[in-house]
Amino acid sequence: MNRRQFFTHSGVGLLGAGLISRAAAAALPEAASADSAATQIPVAPPNGRPFHPVITLNGWSLPWRMKNSVKEFHLIAEPVVREIAPGMVAHLWGYNGQSPGPTIEVVEGDRVRVFVTNKLPEPTTIHWHGQILPNGMDGVGGLTQPQIPPGKTYVYEFIARHAGTYMYHPHADEMVQMAMGMMGFWVTHPKDPNTMRVDRDFVFLTNAYDIEPGAYTPKVNTMLDFNLWTWNSRAFPGIDPLVCRLGDKVRIRMGNLTMTNHPIHLHGHRFVVAGTDGGWIAPAARWPEVTVDIAVGQMRAIEFTADNPGDWAFHCHKAHHTMNAMGHQVPTMIGVDQQKVAEKISRLIPGYMTMGSTGMSEMSQMQMPLPPNTLPMMTGEGPYGPIEMGGMFSVVKVRRDQKPGDYSDPGWYQQPPGTQAYEWLGELQPAPRAAAGRARPGDMEMRVKRNGHAH
Numbered sequence: 001m002n003r004r005q006f007f008t009h010s011g012v013g014l015l016g017a018g019l020i021s022r023a024a025a026a027a028l029p030e031a032a033s034a035d036s037a038a039t040q041i042p043v044a045p046p047n048g049r050p051f052h053p054v055i056t057l058n059g060w061s062l063p064w065r066m067k068n069s070v071k072e073f074h075l076i077a078e079p080v081v082r083e084i085a086p087g088m089v090a091h092l093w094g095y096n097g098q099s100p101g102p103t104i105e106v107v108e109g110d111r112v113r114v115f116v117t118n119k120l121p122e123p124t125t126i127h128w129h130g131q132i133l134p135n136g137m138d139g140v141g142g143l144t145q146p147q148i149p150p151g152k153t154y155v156y157e158f159i160a161r162h163a164g165t166y167m168y169h170p171h172a173d174e175m176v177q178m179a180m181g182m183m184g185f186w187v188t189h190p191k192d193p194n195t196m197r198v199d200r201d202f203v204f205l206t207n208a209y210d211i212e213p214g215a216y217t218p219k220v221n222t223m224l225d226f227n228l229w230t231w232n233s234r235a236f237p238g239i240d241p242l243v244c245r246l247g248d249k250v251r252i253r254m255g256n257l258t259m260t261n262h263p264i265h266l267h268g269h270r271f272v273v274a275g276t277d278g279g280w281i282a283p284a285a286r287w288p289e290v291t292v293d294i295a296v297g298q299m300r301a302i303e304f305t306a307d308n309p310g311d312w313a314f315h316c317h318k319a320h321h322t323m324n325a326m327g328h329q330v331p332t333m334i335g336v337d338q339q340k341v342a343e344k345i346s347r348l349i350p351g352y353m354t355m356g357s358t359g360m361s362e363m364s365q366m367q368m369p370l371p372p373n374t375l376p377m378m379t380g381e382g383p384y385g386p387i388e389m390g391g392m393f394s395v396v397k398v399r400r401d402q403k404p405g406d407y408s409d410p411g412w413y414q415q416p417p418g419t420q421a422y423e424w425l426g427e428l429q430p431a432p433r434a435a436a437g438r439a440r441p442g443d444m445e446m447r448v449k450r451n452g453h454a455h
């Protein structure tokens with residue numbers, strides 16, 4: 001299937017298609033569960049105060065119930081199976097069927113009650129990163145509450161005091177539980193739904209896993225050398241495009257719960273950094289960027305007008321973070337003539353193959369057999385060949401004829417004639433070079449003083 005078919009077939013546009021009712025105990029709100037990694041199209045809130053919902057990349061928002069004016073949610077911490085990209089699934093821990101957990105959306109001033117049921121084999125808690133709340137609701141195991149034992153349900157209740165963007169994650173055996181994928185987004189919308197109104201409001205978390213090719217479960221002791229760099233536990237080409245209508249005002253909120261920073265870069269547009277997990281930045285204090293570095297434990301909200309039609313790359317600028325498993329430990333072979341060596345080795349190991357003597361690009365074209373359940377190092381097929389990217393990479397697709405509220409993949413951008421890089425077919429002149437050993441413009445004479453004497 002191509003990406004467009006994948007997008008269509010995976011249930012986008014059918015809110016509820018991926019939601020399975022989970023028999024809830026009488027007093028508990030129903031815990032909806034998602035069984036696919038498809039992006040669920042946001043719908044207007046059915047009750048409570050109005051807001052303009054966000055769109056969670058390859059994710060969804062958790063339904064709630066209103067009970068005596070309290071907004072009640074039910075999170076289930078549990079083992080999940082997450083498709084990282086077509087061809088690879090990971091056995092992670094998450095919430096309500098997926099990793100990351102569903103996005104929680106409330107309105108400034110809402111009283112919120114979250115039931116948390118622990119179906120993990122070990123104790124957990126939930127910390128509500130960035131929220132101003134009573135100390136006992138902060139979810140730090142051992143410090144502000146006992147850990148939630150396996151099989152038990154705890155209740156968190158507080159008022160969502162400030163509009164903004166927050167995250168949730170365990171504060172119990174964090175190294176293991178976060179390396180296993182336990183995290184989620186929380187958006188508190190402003191009281192007035194027209195405050196800071198945008199047309200498209202995307203959210204995702206950066207996360208990283210160390211899963212050996214062929215394996216399913218992350219190695220939880222890895223500190224820095226991860227081999228899968230993901231957005232919402234998806235790696236390119238598994239990350240859906242961010243589809244926009246020409247002229248849309250767009251916001252992208254990105255949280256970082258990995259072990260390193262991610263400089264996220266957008267092509268073709270200039271954006272402003274409009275908010276952090278500490279709140280919104282006053283308009284006069286926002287600064288222009290094309291790359292925003294998101295440190296560990298930070299959230300950044302960027303805003304721009306999608307005024308440049310095309311397929312614009314959007315990715316982490318750390319080159320290793322736009323690659324998938326395989327290849328991180330391959331030695332650099334650029335410039336090495338491997339042919340003679342290969343001939344000798346082939347006599348011992350039939351089918352031996354050399355790699356990388358002209359760079360690594362050739363690897364994206366190889367039909368190399370991979371172990372089951374792994375992703376090629378770089379992949380993703382574009383209209384002009386392999387895109388040679390993996391990991392934290394997606395495409396912001398800006399189209400004039402995209403309908404408002406339509407997030408479906410419009411396919412690849414058609415370059416208008418005369419606006420695309422082209423091959424030079426004329427003659428090549430020898431490049432003029434500066435002669436060595438002669439003074440060039442800009443050279444200057446310097447007099448050096450040593451010990452007070454001129455030399």
Ligand SMILES: [Cu+2]
Pocket residue numbers: 229261262263316317318321392
């Ligand atoms: Cu990165």
